[in-house]
Amino acid sequence: MDDFVAWFQHNGGVLDTSMMGITDFPGSGRGAVALQDIPENHTIFTLPRSLTLSTQTSTLPSAFGFEAWRKHKLNKGWVGLILCMMWEEAQGNQGKWITYLASLPTQFDTPIFWSDEELQELQGTTVVDKIGRVEAERDYHEKLAPAIKTRPDLFPFDQIDPWYTLHRYHITGSRILSRSFNVERWEGEVEQDAEHDTRANTSIGSAMDIDDSVGEAVDEENSERDSDDEEVEDALDIAMVPMADILNARYDSVNAKLFYEKHHLHMVTTKPIKAGEQIFNTYGDLPNSDLLRRYGHVDLVPCPHLKGALGNPQDVVEIRADLVINAVCGDVSNDETHRERIDWWLDEGGDDVFIIDADPIFPEALTSFIRLLLLTQEEWEKTREKRRPPKAKLDLQVSLLLRRIFEKRLSSYQSLDLEVDVKLLAFGSFTLNKKHAIIVRLGEKQILAGALETLRLMDAALSDAGNNGSKGKRRVASGGTTGEGKSKRARH
Ligand SMILES: C[S@@+](CC[C@H](N)C(=O)[O-])C[C@H]1O[C@@H](n2cnc3c(N)ncnc32)[C@H](O)[C@@H]1O
Structure with missing residues (x-):
């Protein structure tokens, strides 16, 4: 030096x-x-x-x-x-x-x-x-x-x-x-x-x-x-x-x-x-x-979204549009009507990757994209004519699909169980690279676990709204409350 x-x-x-x-x-x-x-x-x-x-x-x-x-x-x-x-x-x-x-x-x-x-x-x-x-x-x-x-x-x-x-x-x-x-x-x-x-x-x-x-x-x-x-x-x-x-x-x-x-x-x-x-x-x-990919280290600080446990508050999970399409459309994801909508979404500048972070809010674009895939032919034609993607409203159907998407995403990791990784980190002994890999994947899985918990709470709110006699009419608007919420993104 x-x-x-x-x-x-x-x-x-x-x-x-x-x-x-x-x-x-x-x-x-x-x-x-x-x-x-x-x-x-x-x-x-x-x-x-x-x-x-x-x-x-x-x-x-x-x-x-x-x-x-x-x-x-x-x-x-x-x-x-x-x-x-x-x-x-x-x-x-x-x-x-x-x-x-x-x-x-x-x-x-x-x-x-x-x-x-x-x-x-x-x-x-x-x-x-x-x-x-x-x-x-x-x-x-x-x-x-x-x-x-x-x-x-x-x-x-x-x-x-x-x-x-x-x-x-x-x-x-x-x-x-x-x-x-x-x-x-x-x-x-x-x-x-x-x-x-x-x-x-x-x-x-x-x-x-x-x-x-x-x-x-x-x-x-x-x-x-x-x-x-x-x-x-x-x-x-x-x-x-x-x-x-x-x-x-x-x-x-x-x-x-x-x-x-x-x-x-x-x-x-x-x-x-x-x-x-x-x-x-x-x-x-x-x-x-990103820290691991570019610098070869990770950050661990007490995180509010982990109730004070160590993690990185900036962690995110990327969800690719093809996973969403597969979860929503299943076997018919490649048919003409879906292809047309997906091409339109991309042509209009829509995201092909959706970012879920530790913030208790889902991206509006993800909900809007799901709704686009669910539209009837008539609704789709109107949407295309107006050149305006569907509003990011959450209802039980969308919530169910979000759950399916997050669960599919969770299943893509090397080990699905969060607790296994938590225990590995606490008691395992392994190389620095393996330790870093476990920290990165655990951080992402914790975000998905938080997202699933949010959905659970939202489903409860939606059911309550249904039981109060407004079934089929009132939807949980983005913002996680019933009725007239105008906020653009759904909250935890
Ligand atoms: C810009 S250099 C900083 C100087 C470097 N520490 C060195 O010895 O040359 C960036 C590198 O420093 C290390 N580094 C920086 N911040 C770190 C941190 N918070 N924890 C662990 N390593 C870190 C990483 O190896 C990273 O690739």
């Missing part, structure tokens, strides 16, 4: 060594610690943009030729930055970032490195479909490997192994996944290939956002990015930011953020921090499925 700090300072970085130290935190690797009480709004370090490592600051794209860079599609997604980082590392002591790169890990706990047996433990969770190994390897074989073959002067044959292997490619990709920042260019900054599409094709997104110090501070919710945002991220903006990537993160614990100006980036405290406390950045307070 001493080498790294000396390198940082030698290259224009300024670290307030009276305030911030770097130390090991058991279970989290290196992190930053407050050496004395730090007030809010204090700059703990600053670095010039030129010290960040990106396709803008590495000299490889210009040495390779911008035209050829684009021809090999190295300007799209992360493959260009991966190649720059591999190349910088292969330069040995000649490379500007060699001391920084040498300080980065070469081993990761992320599922992309897991065995098939370990991945089996994640079955049913949101992680499985998002690992992106196949897509990443396609980029390696179709873009990176052909590109380096064309320039033996830049990538000498005897350097291919060890510097440009598929294994190195995965390590470098994982460094980006867990440590990169989205550093927007300063307005008016010249782009080296501005006229070309530089959108990231990511199944993976940069690890952290930073704030524009002259703009409004971005509040936490707005700074969280979902997978849609990841897809439109500009590859030119993704950068490795030495020193800033030493900060760990924990749910609801952020006390420092990275801000940018035209020539410099600053890590500034956003709260007072006591001597001895950890200095935390934010990774966006993600669900454990």
Whole structure:
């Protein structure tokens, strides 16, 4: 670490060594610690943009030729930055970032490195479909490997192994996944290939956002990015930011953020921090499925939705539209009338994945989608004519279908029984990967158990409404109460 700090300072970085130290935190690797009480709004370090490592600051794209860079599609997604980082590392002591790169890990706990047996433990969770190994390897074989073959002067044959292997490619990709920042260019900054599409094709997104110090501070919710945002991220903006990537993160614990100006980036405290406390950045307070996939760890804090037991309040369950269709339509899910409705729903911008979270509210879109599938032919024709999806009203029929959907979703996990996982975690002994897999799947199953309990309470309310003589007329409106409720989503 001493080498790294000396390198940082030698290259224009300024670290307030009276305030911030770097130390090991058991279970989290290196992190930053407050050496004395730090007030809010204090700059703990600053670095010039030129010290960040990106396709803008590495000299490889210009040495390779911008035209050829684009021809090999190295300007799209992360493959260009991966190649720059591999190349910088292969330069040995000649490379500007060699001391920084040498300080980065070469081993990761992320599922992309897991065995098939370990991945089996994640079955049913949101992680499985998002690992992106196949897509990443396609980029390696179709873009990176052909590109380096064309320039033996830049990538000498005897350097291919060890510097440009598929294994190195995965390590470098994982460094980006867990440590990169989205550093927007300063307005008016010249782009080296501005006229070309530089959108990231990511199944993976940069690890952290930073704030524009002259703009409004971005509040936490707005700074969280979902997978849609990841897809439109500009590859030119993704950068490795030495020193800033030493900060760990924990749910609801952020006390420092990275801000940018035209020539410099600053890590500034956003709260007072006591001597001895950890200095935390934010990774966006993600669900454990995303934390595991991108960073290789999970967050466990006391959760209100678990009556104070440990979990991640941000956990979610994704329910794909095809599961809903199958639960509602069964064997006839592929017939003409359903196909027509599903195509219309998607054309109108409807969701194809519904997110259930710990909030005691179901997504309105899920109820609306179920109702769309249940419409009579006449009602469907009217709906299509008006171009308005059905209202998200809950009745016993919809409630029954929701139950079927949640139960089907529950059955997709490696082990169905919640209690088995709770006991495993309390008394079992296993590898870190298996422990993480159990935590992720248990968190998702607990959300589904909560959703089923909500349905039970709603069914009781619906039956009461029926018994009060309004059967067939009054429905439980979104909001979980009878009658005229106008809220758009159904409550727990
Ligand atoms: C941006 S780096 C932070 C520096 C890192 N600890 C190191 O030693 O280089 C992100 C990585 O730190 C670790 N990490 C960060 N926050 C953590 C936490 N709350 N619990 C466990 N590990 C954490 C994870 O391995 C993650 O991939």
